[in-house]
Amino acid sequence: MADGPSPKATSDVDLCVSIVGHWSREVLDGRGYGDYQSMGMSGGQYDILREVVDSARAARRKGAGNIDVLVERQAREGCTAWYRSGGPGEGPWR
Numbered sequence: 001m002a003d004g005p006s007p008k009a010t011s012d013v014d015l016c017v018s019i020v021g022h023w024s025r026e027v028l029d030g031r032g033y034g035d036y037q038s039m040g041m042s043g044g045q046y047d048i049l050r051e052v053v054d055s056a057r058a059a060r061r062k063g064a065g066n067i068d069v070l071v072e073r074q075a076r077e078g079c080t081a082w083y084r085s086g087g088p089g090e091g092p093w094r
Contacts, residue, residue, distance in 0.1 A: 012087060016045055016079035017072070024052045024071045030058075042088050048078035 009020075023039050026032070027049070036046035052074045056067050065072065 013076070013079045015082050016048070017075045020045055020049050020052060020075040020079060021071055023049055024056065024075065025058065025068070027053050028056055028067065028071075044082050044088060045079075048075065048082060051078060 019039075019041055023041065036043055036049075039046070039049075041049065052071055055074055056071055059070055060067060
């Protein structure tokens with residue numbers, strides 16, 4: 001058995017950012033919305049997704065160039081704030 005560094009655990013915020021970022025790009029590229037459960041998201045993550053997509057669409061209309069940077073930044077801000085305030089509740093939809 002090889003000794004080496006243990007794999008790093010992904011934080012809740014980083015996982016949220018990854019999920020929200022992925023689905024935001026899918027939606028912005030026209031590959032559609034599903035319901036939050038089919039996307040593997042909680043209701044709170046889905047709320048963040050909708051805010052990110054709305055902002056990205058508005059930025060595109062204004063001619064913004066690199067939407068990926070905006071998506072990443074807003075997903076991180078939304079997820080960080082969400083987990084700071086408690087993150088998911090007791091039901092799977094939160």
